[in-house]
Amino acid sequence: MGIIERKEREKEQRRNDIVDAAERVFLRKGFENTTVDDVAAEAELSKGTVYLYFKSKDELHYAINLRAMQKLNKIIRGVYDEKKDVVVNLEAMGNVFIKFAEEFRIYFEAILHFNSKSLANIEPCMTHDLLSDESPISFLVELIDKGKSKGEIRSDMNSILIVELLWSQIMGVLQFVFYKQELFKMFNITSEQVLTGLFEILKNGVRKSLEK
Amino acid sequence: MGIIERKEREKEQRRNDIVDAAERVFLRKGFENTTVDDVAAEAELSKGTVYLYFKSKDELHYAINLRAMQKLNKIIRGVYDEKKDVVVNLEAMGNVFIKFAEEFRIYFEAILHFNSKSLANIEPCMTHDLLSDESPISFLVELIDKGKSKGEIRSDMNSILIVELLWSQIMGVLQFVFYKQELFKMFNITSEQVLTGLFEILKNGVRKSLEK
DNA sequence: CCAAATTATGACTGTTAGTCATTTTTTATT
DNA sequence: AATAAAAAATGACTAACAGTCATAATTTGG
Numbered sequence: 001m002g003i004i005e006r007k008e009r010e011k012e013q014r015r016n017d018i019v020d021a022a023e024r025v026f027l028r029k030g031f032e033n034t035t036v037d038d039v040a041a042e043a044e045l046s047k048g049t050v051y052l053y054f055k056s057k058d059e060l061h062y063a064i065n066l067r068a069m070q071k072l073n074k075i076i077r078g079v080y081d082e083k084k085d086v087v088v089n090l091e092a093m094g095n096v097f098i099k100f101a102e103e104f105r106i107y108f109e110a111i112l113h114f115n116s117k118s119l120a121n122i123e124p125c126m127t128h129d130l131l132s133d134e135s136p137i138s139f140l141v142e143l144i145d146k147g148k149s150k151g152e153i154r155s156d157m158n159s160i161l162i163v164e165l166l167w168s169q170i171m172g173v174l175q176f177v178f179y180k181q182e183l184f185k186m187f188n189i190t191s192e193q194v195l196t197g198l199f200e201i202l203k204n205g206v207r208k209s210l211e212k
Numbered sequence: 213m214g215i216i217e218r219k220e221r222e223k224e225q226r227r228n229d230i231v232d233a234a235e236r237v238f239l240r241k242g243f244e245n246t247t248v249d250d251v252a253a254e255a256e257l258s259k260g261t262v263y264l265y266f267k268s269k270d271e272l273h274y275a276i277n278l279r280a281m282q283k284l285n286k287i288i289r290g291v292y293d294e295k296k297d298v299v300v301n302l303e304a305m306g307n308v309f310i311k312f313a314e315e316f317r318i319y320f321e322a323i324l325h326f327n328s329k330s331l332a333n334i335e336p337c338m339t340h341d342l343l344s345d346e347s348p349i350s351f352l353v354e355l356i357d358k359g360k361s362k363g364e365i366r367s368d369m370n371s372i373l374i375v376e377l378l379w380s381q382i383m384g385v386l387q388f389v390f391y392k393q394e395l396f397k398m399f400n401i402t403s404e405q406v407l408t409g410l411f412e413i414l415k416n417g418v419r420k421s422l423e424k
Numbered sequence: 425c426c427a428a429a430t431t432a433t434g435a436c437t438g439t440t441a442g443t444c445a446t447t448t449t450t451t452a453t454t
Numbered sequence: 455a456a457t458a459a460a461a462a463a464t465g466a467c468t469a470a471c472a473g474t475c476a477t478a479a480t481t482t483g484g
Contacts, residue, residue, distance in 0.1 A: 007430090007481095035471060046433045048474080057472065116328040118391045127394055160399050161409050165385060169413070172384015173377060179330045182339055187372050197373050201381070201414065219450095219461090226462095247440060258464045260443080269441065 015053045018043045019063045023106060026064070031109045036060070062122060065114045068107035069135050075100055076136045086147030091199055093140075094170060098195055101174060112178065115171050137163060166202065173198050227265045230255045231275045235318060238276070243321045248272070274334060277326045280319030281347050287312055288348045298359030303411055305352075306382060310407055313386060324390065327383050349375060378414065385410050 021043035025034045036057055040047040054060040079092045101108040119126055131137055140163045147153030153162070177184065177194055184194065233255035237246045248269055252259040266272040291304045313320040331338055343349055352375045359365030365374070389396065389406055396406065 011431095036473085037471075047472090048434065049432050051473065052431075112328070116324070116387060116391065119394050127398070130395065157409055157412070158399075158401065158405070161401055161405060162413075164388065164395070164401075165406065165409050165413055168384045168388035169381040169410075170384070172380045172382070172387065175328060175384065176376065176380035179328065182331050183342065183376070186339070187370075189370065189373055189376075193370070193373060194377065197369055197377050198381075200369070201374075201377055223462095248442085249440075259441090260465065261463050263442065264462070 018050055018053055019067065022060055022064060026106045031106065031113060058122065061110065061113060064106070064110040066129060068110045069129070071104065071107060072097065072100055073134055073136045077139055086143055086150060086152045087203065089143065094199055097170065112175055115175065169202065170198065230262055230265055231279065234272055234276060238318045243318065243325060270334065273322065273325060276322040278341060280316070280322045281341070283316065283319060284309065284312055285346055285348045289351055298355055298362060298364045299415065301355065306411055309382065324387055327387065381414065382410065
């Protein structure tokens with residue numbers, strides 16, 4: 001009786017089709033200016049049907065965010081090179097994150113969007129997703145632990161704390177660069193300078209005594 | 213001919229009254245859940261009148277953001293102690309920023325709100341405001357310059373860049389703590405630990421060799 | 425071929441930002 | 455004090471959009 005399974009698959013497929021349509025509209029009209037009607041039209045479905053597959057607009061947004069995190073996760077894990085130092089690996093991961101943000105604008109926008117949303121307002125599953133293997137967090141914690149045992153990373157700070165600090169600092173800077181571009185242009189500061197500077201601070205801090 | 217001036221003052225006063233009313237409603241209902249009708253009712257004015265003084269809801273929000281930045285600015289400048297090291301001053305400023313965020317929740321929410329908005333969508337004056345003496349930015353740039361000449365701060369990085377990096381990193385972490393509290397609770401990480409950790413990273417980075 | 429279950433529809437509701445013709449109040453002039 | 459002109463205030467109205475639900479179309483299993 002594979003009918004139930006097939007139906008299950010078809011339902012999954014339709015959900016995916018809607019998310020695909022949403023991505024296309026977002027790409028055309030931007031994340032914030034897209035209405036549910038737009039998405040329904042693009043998916044060649046009625047609005048009611050969209051609401052059959054997603055409880056709310058936010059949940060549709062969240063589906064994109066999930067895809068984004070999964071892609072980012074793969075990319076970050078993909079550059080890991082166990083022969084290299086942990087700190088070198090971290091920097092490489094930071095760099096592919098930047099590349100990811102440039103290449104998959106919509107995905108990055110989705111991540112930014114949920115970065116400034118309270119967990120309380122979103123599906124409770126978000127907390128779970130953030131910590132699952134679909135997210136880079138768990139992998140990064142392991143990496144930091146490895147760095148500690150190799151004597152590369154300070155061991156007087158909780159690994160989870162380190163990862164969340166690094167993550168939120170990078171997100172903070174990317175958000176600033178993304179939303180306040182004009183400010184940097186005004187001072188002839190390029191995105192590259194900002195990001196090089198960020199990694200420099202993250203690695204070495206601002207103290208003169210630590211200047212290379 | 214003081215009539216025009218008096219009218220000017222009255223207009224200013226009314227604008228202020230509306231912002232005062234808005235603050236009260238925000239405190240009751242939260243920043244995001246407040247409608248313009250709510251604000252008008254609280255100010256005992258019609259909605260149309262509110263729109264006479266503010267072009268849009270966003271501009272009303274922005275007025276709160278301005279007040280918030282002015283208050284923060286005063287507080288940050290207030291703790292400056294020229295006898296102390298620049299890095300010590302920076303840390304003290306970071307700490308009063310945290311206290312500010314706790315004490316003036318609405319103001320902090322307003323700052324967070326505009327932190328994740330594109331400059332392009334807001335009044336063009338925002339860029340100006342961000343750099344004026346009403347904002348802590350210009351003061352911090354001077355402080356970093358002083359740190360450089362005293363040999364405390366690395367001089368191989370543009371001072372504006374340093375300030376914007378520090379600012380956006382701190383905002384990133386505060387945003388994360390604010391919106392993702394549940395995550396920290398789950399790992400028994402307190403806000404204090406996060407912020408101590410942040411300052412530690414900002415000062416020293418994550419390298420073992422720099423561990424105190 | 426039919427009835428039950430599933431899936432899809434789009435007209436409808438509710439909410440809220442923003443507008444504008446009209447009214448009320450204030451100012452300047454006689 | 456009476457009146458015309460200017461300024462300020464009003465609230466009913468529009469437009470846009472998220473979300474709902476009674477009804478219709480389609481699929482399934484007998």
